[in-house]
Amino acid sequence: MVFLTRTLLLRKYSKEFVDKLRIHVRGGTGGNGLPTLGGVGGRGGDVYLVGSQDPKLTLKSMKDRYPMKRFVADTGQNSRKNALSGLNGASIYVQVPLGITVIDAANHKVIGEISKKTDKILVSRGGRGGMRSTMFRPKYGQRRNLYLDLKLIADVGFVGFPNAGKSTLLSRLSNASPKVASYPFTTITPQIGLIQYPDFRKIQLADLPGLVEGACLNKGRGHSFLKHIERTKLLLFVVDIHGFQLSPKHQFRDALETLQLLTEELKLYDETLLSKPSLLAVNKMDLPGSEKVYQELIDELNKWEGKIILPSFPKICHPIDTESNEIMKFKEVFPISAQTGIGSQELTTRIRELIDNRTFTSKHMLGTGDNNGISSTETKHITSNVSSSVH
């Protein structure tokens, strides 16, 4: 049932949210030369991709506006008796949303990235006009099929299994009001929310659809979601303190196993993600019995810092290597309730401190409490205090 719903939702997802678009670009053909008088044809126009000034432009709106998804520059003018040098064709500048990686569909090589309004990439050159050396015949412009691959640019990316409370947390921390429901895969498209601090500093949060075991293999469209955290500055792991079970057919995973599996999925997708600064929000602390389970989790994480061997899971993506006993090193752990607001103020403050790379002063940092800027890879040990802990 869950999977049927998921399939239907993903079909809807594909229609509503486009994060990859294939387009065809072609430089203009050159103009003909004039053999009798040795005239040279104009050069065809080039095709450029440029960062859009319009923040509302999305790949979906591009797709709707240009259903053919073809962008062809002007041809160069022919050489004529009264204009021996033909005029060059006009180049075209295709506006694309920010956060785009441009990939050549023929060889899957990255051509460039558009992340600022000032970014501009030449993707197709126009053909040269006809001249003596080409027997006055013009050249065609370069033809290319490209993928525009969108990766969200947000400061913070949420990572978690379905139903952990990511969207509830997004609505608690930011101005966004994403859909929240008690079934997995409520969020099917990435959602962005903005935290506005009293001094008008704004930080963007990206709530991503829940990952599933095997996300690195693109299960549950894992790739298309994982790619969005590549450009975030900070990862915020959200786990349900009482664990997670996708369906009665699936194995129950407690919070510690959830963390191991999430770490594993990230590692298998892109190992460098593990060195990103990250925080852990342990959610649903308002539910009865949470403090005891939380304490046990913290004890385990503390032991883990002392290198206990956690139970290992079979690696789904790389079956040769069967050890999976790694856990992301969190700069800090926050026991929270996204529903009631417990811990959200502290989390908001800490997010800002890490993003802005300020010296850490929060009372929620125990241990020696120094050197916790975003650039630091050092982590602190977890204390056994329920309301304040650091990993």
Ligand SMILES: Nc1nc2c(ncn2[C@@H]2O[C@H](COP(=O)(O)OP(=O)(O)OP(=O)(O)O)[C@@H](O)[C@H]2O)c(=O)[nH]1
């Ligand atoms: N008791 C309690 N329930 C919570 C809390 N946070 C979220 N929930 C509930 O948990 C369920 C899932 O919440 P969501 O915010 O939709 O979870 P999600 O992680 O966004 O889930 P997906 O979009 O499916 O990945 C909902 O029924 C929420 O009301 C919390 O702090 N305490």
Ligand SMILES: [Mg+2]
């Ligand atoms: Mg959600």
